[in-house]
Structures are given as C-alpha cells and as structure tokens.
Amino acid sequence: MKNLSRLLLAFVLVLGYNYADAQDKNNPWQITIGVNAVDAFPSGDGALFTGNGEASYSIFGKLVDTDNYNILPSLSTISVSKYVGDGFSFGVAGSLNKIEKWGEVPGTSDSASADDLSYYGVDGTIKYNFLEGTTIDPYLGVGGGYTWIDEIGAGTLNGTAGLNIWFNDNIGFTLQTSYKHAFEDYLDTHFQHTAGLSIKFGGTDTDGDGIYDKDDACPEVAGLAAFNGCPDTDGDGIEDSKDDCPNEAGSAELNGCPDSDGDGIADKDDKCPSVAGLKALAGCPDADGDGVTDADDKCPNTAGPAANKGCPWPDTDGDGVLDKDDKCPEVKGTVANAGCPEVTAEVQKTLNEYAKTILFDTGKSSIKSESEQVLADIIKIINEYPTAKFTVEGHTDSVGSEKLNQNLSESRAASVKDYLTSHGVDQFRLSSKGYGESKPIASNKTRSGRAQNRRVEINLVK
Structure with missing residues (x-):
C-alpha cells in the first residue's frame, strides 16, 4: 500500500511538471503565502490516527466548526503555481502545522486532544479557473501529495476548491479547502484549509517596452502602455496602426496626418497643401466661389461655369439668353424661343x-x-x-x-x-x-x- 501511495504521488508530480514545462514562456507565475488549518472532523473516516477520537460520518457535517481546527499561529503554507493556458494551472504547495486536536471525544462535542504532533505536507494540484481574468476568480483542482504526522507519512489524493479575490493585476487574497484522502490506515482522511496573500508575476517582454508579451498588442515592437504596447513613431498621440501618417505628427481629427495650410484637409489629400482651400476642391482655393479652382479658372475673380473655364457665358445679342443656349446668338430673340426671334x-x-x-x-x-x-x-x-x-x-x-x-x-x-x-x-x-x-x-x-x-x-x- 505504501509503494502504491508513493507511485501515485510521483505520477501526479511528473504529470504536472510536464504540463508546466511544455507551456508558453509568457505564462505567469503565482505565489501564495499564508496559514493553514488541519481538521480531522468531519472526515467520514472511523479509524483515527490518535485512537481516542471519532470522525463524523457526514463529511460536511462540521466543515466550518473552527473548534476542531489545528492552526499554527505563523506563516505555515506556501504554494507556487504556473498558468498553462485555457484556465488551467499547475501548482506545488508545502505546509506545516502542529496537531493538538484530532476529531472529537466519543459521545461529546469536545475536541479530542493530541500530543502536539507535527504535521508536514507536500502537494501538487492541477487547477481550473472558471472566471479567468476577473476580480472574483473561483477554481477547482485535483491532485495528490504526501503527508507526514510525527514522521509517519502516507500518500493522499486531493480534491480542492478555492477562490482568488484580486485587488489589482498582481495582488490578491486566496481561500482554499482541500479534501485529502489517505491511502494508508495509519493516516486519517482529513481537510486542510488555507488562506493567504497571492502574488502574480513573470512573463516575457520581447521588445523591452515594459509590457509583458501576453498583454502586449505589438509584442515584437517597442511601444507605449497607453496603446497596449504598440508604438507611436511620430509622437502625435495616435498609435501607428491607427495613424494614416505614422511618420508625420498630425491631429486626431485627421487620423494623425498634418495639415500645413490649416484648411481641415490632410496634406496627403490636399492638392494645394500650402494654400488654404475647400474640401470639395481637394484643398484648393476658389476666390470667386464658382466651383472652379483658382489655378484652373481663367476668370478667378468673376464667377463662371467650369464648362467655360470659370468665366461667365457671354450674351452677344443681349436678349437675356446666354450664347451657349442661344440658337440665334447674334440676333435678339426671346427666352421662350431659345434666343431666336418669334414670327408674329x-x-x-x-x-x-x-x-x-x-x-x-x-x-x-x-x-x-x-x-x-x-x-x-x-x-x-x-x-x-x-x-x-x-x-x-x-x-x-x-x-x-x-x-x-x-x-x-x-x-x-x-x-x-x-x-x-x-x-x-x-x-x-x-x-x-x-x-x-x-x-x-x-x-x-x-x-x-x-x-x-x-x-x-x-x-x-x-
């Protein structure tokens, strides 16, 4: 039975480390330091290590009865875990405690005393986080380990439930309960509860911009935290991927492009970038407002149609019908007769x-x-x-x-x-x-x- 326990522990640890070693270099680490409480009642196990107490046959009957908890008044547990992707992580924890209570005195509700037994545990756990990336972060885990009480040890199969409460991206508080099923008769099945401060760290910053690759939208190009690690080459406050002119400082209104003449048209789209003009004329001016740019207007100060190069149409015969519409441009006529005289x-x-x-x-x-x-x-x-x-x-x-x-x-x-x-x-x-x-x-x-x-x-x- 003892060899079976050791083989199970070795299998769980090797499996876990293989998972960890095979993962992306950007997976973060988590360390939790805190205290643990060991509780042999309720355990559902009738055979007690001390021989003078009893266990509950209802596993969760007195789960939160702290009178049965063994707590060492100091930092007594430390765990290290590594995120392996898709909500899963693998961790190893070590703990120590002093056992003064083990179950309850038969026929009473009093805790059964023990003679200051030492308690040591090493456990490996594969966990799954349900709400990854949230402030309230619950998880379940399964794993195994080895537990010693006064130098007598046995392998355990563990089921774990826990909750991380993150105060920010790196600091949080963790509560965890593990049910540890023993494989040897001389170690009782029991609960171990832990509470502690958790710190997340690690990751790779390929471009050296101070932002880990896992959070860096441009992990291979140095950038700014304001743009999730993406660059702003021209320093105009607009990241390059959204900047139509990434190498020339410009305004947000023009998607990062400059406007030398201040006419509201980016230089790259302005056919007259040094002279303020109109958007309808691609940034070129139109002094007489006839819709023909000054450069193409033969009469820039007198409004006229584009068909006549910006100059007004003549009315040679003065009959009120422009020559272009006058079928008799040299003979005065009537508007109704297209500029030609009417037969009376x-x-x-x-x-x-x-x-x-x-x-x-x-x-x-x-x-x-x-x-x-x-x-x-x-x-x-x-x-x-x-x-x-x-x-x-x-x-x-x-x-x-x-x-x-x-x-x-x-x-x-x-x-x-x-x-x-x-x-x-x-x-x-x-x-x-x-x-x-x-x-x-x-x-x-x-x-x-x-x-x-x-x-x-x-x-x-x-």
Whole structure:
C-alpha cells in the first residue's frame, strides 16, 4: 500500500511538471503565502490516527466548526503555481502545522486532544479557473501529495476548491479547502484549509517596452502602455496602426496626418497643401466661389461655369439668353424661343401678302421672272427667323377639273419651296402642300374672286 501511495504521488508530480514545462514562456507565475488549518472532523473516516477520537460520518457535517481546527499561529503554507493556458494551472504547495486536536471525544462535542504532533505536507494540484481574468476568480483542482504526522507519512489524493479575490493585476487574497484522502490506515482522511496573500508575476517582454508579451498588442515592437504596447513613431498621440501618417505628427481629427495650410484637409489629400482651400476642391482655393479652382479658372475673380473655364457665358445679342443656349446668338430673340426671334402675326400677314403676288405661267407651275424680287423679300423675312419652320401651300380656283386643280396646286407649292431652298433657305425648314380648289377665300363665280383663289400662302408651322 505504501509503494502504491508513493507511485501515485510521483505520477501526479511528473504529470504536472510536464504540463508546466511544455507551456508558453509568457505564462505567469503565482505565489501564495499564508496559514493553514488541519481538521480531522468531519472526515467520514472511523479509524483515527490518535485512537481516542471519532470522525463524523457526514463529511460536511462540521466543515466550518473552527473548534476542531489545528492552526499554527505563523506563516505555515506556501504554494507556487504556473498558468498553462485555457484556465488551467499547475501548482506545488508545502505546509506545516502542529496537531493538538484530532476529531472529537466519543459521545461529546469536545475536541479530542493530541500530543502536539507535527504535521508536514507536500502537494501538487492541477487547477481550473472558471472566471479567468476577473476580480472574483473561483477554481477547482485535483491532485495528490504526501503527508507526514510525527514522521509517519502516507500518500493522499486531493480534491480542492478555492477562490482568488484580486485587488489589482498582481495582488490578491486566496481561500482554499482541500479534501485529502489517505491511502494508508495509519493516516486519517482529513481537510486542510488555507488562506493567504497571492502574488502574480513573470512573463516575457520581447521588445523591452515594459509590457509583458501576453498583454502586449505589438509584442515584437517597442511601444507605449497607453496603446497596449504598440508604438507611436511620430509622437502625435495616435498609435501607428491607427495613424494614416505614422511618420508625420498630425491631429486626431485627421487620423494623425498634418495639415500645413490649416484648411481641415490632410496634406496627403490636399492638392494645394500650402494654400488654404475647400474640401470639395481637394484643398484648393476658389476666390470667386464658382466651383472652379483658382489655378484652373481663367476668370478667378468673376464667377463662371467650369464648362467655360470659370468665366461667365457671354450674351452677344443681349436678349437675356446666354450664347451657349442661344440658337440665334447674334440676333435678339426671346427666352421662350431659345434666343431666336418669334414670327408674329404681323410678320405672317406680310409673308402671305408677298406670297399672293407670286406669278406663274398660265396653267403651269413655272414662276415668272417678274416674281424674283418678291421671292427675295420672302427669303429675307424667313431667314430672320432661323428656327421657325414654314409650309408653302398652293391653292386654285374652281375652273377645270378638281384633279387637275389639285395637281396644279401641289406643283406650284413645290415650285416655290424649291426656289426658296435653292436661294438660301434651309430645306429642313420648309415643306409644301397643295389644296386645289378646296379652300377658296372668295367666290369662284366672279373674275376677281377666282383671281384671289389662285394663290400661294406661306404659313408658320406651329
């Protein structure tokens, strides 16, 4: 049985140290120094080391009955543990005590006395912390060890529950209770409670900036504590990873970049970094506020559109329609007619008075030469209205067949149109149509009436 205890202790210790040795160099260490209390009642064990006391058969029956505690009034326990990751740590603890009470006198509630027995224990524990990194840090553990009472020892299997209360990142208070099950009949199963001051330390600082790698967001580059170990190369108070200009000091508003001209635009984005300007123009100035930078503005002190290089559009004819929108930029017109003059009723009347005087050869569509002057006047009038479109309409009297009159009216209208377009009128502005004898303006029963019905009209297309 004794050899089994020793083998179990050796197995637990070797397993624990293997875990510790295999871990990351940044795992912190923890030392706890304090006092311990040994309590053989309740233990659930009927065989007592002293032979004159008794144990409870309800393990937790008197767990907090301090009358049964053996406490040495001095520092009596020390433990060292190493964090191994994911909430687990391995620790080794040594303790000493003096046993004056071991269980209770049978049939009473009095503590059974012992003859100042010495108590020594060495234990190894693997612990798991449930709330790692918090102020209140509970844990459970399992392990084993060896305990001596007056030079008689035995191996134990231990179950541990504890609580760390951290005052800051390094200092805390630890409470722990271990249930130690003995493997030999001459050592009773018992509880050992400890309370002490805990100190955490250790770790590696690869970049030498005073911040351990485990807490250093930039462990291989020296930095500042304010930035979790990351650097601020230009010293502008903005860490390099968040600084758009890490080598030039700047402002937080511009993500660490400088603004030489103070216009609120970082130099790296400012096309005119030495002259204050506008954000909309990439930091360049616009003196006349026309949206064209002064460097590109041909009229920097007079507002004008970008399409005209910053200069205002001219209005050559002064009709209120800018040349760029004026279809007749050199002839005064109206805004409604895109800067071109509009054909008035008076002009329309004049056109038709001229048109009625156009003479044709009898029964033909050929124009007589004496009509050239009146046609020239008509061309002049039409060209004064370059955006207006007209239709040339031919009419006849009722003499002859209707079909003949229709054909004659169409050919005469077409003849006038062709003359006009061949003498300077845009062909796309003219059309022609014949109405024959269908639209008389006077009676066809009289010579004068028939003369009025034989006519050509030039009407505005609306």
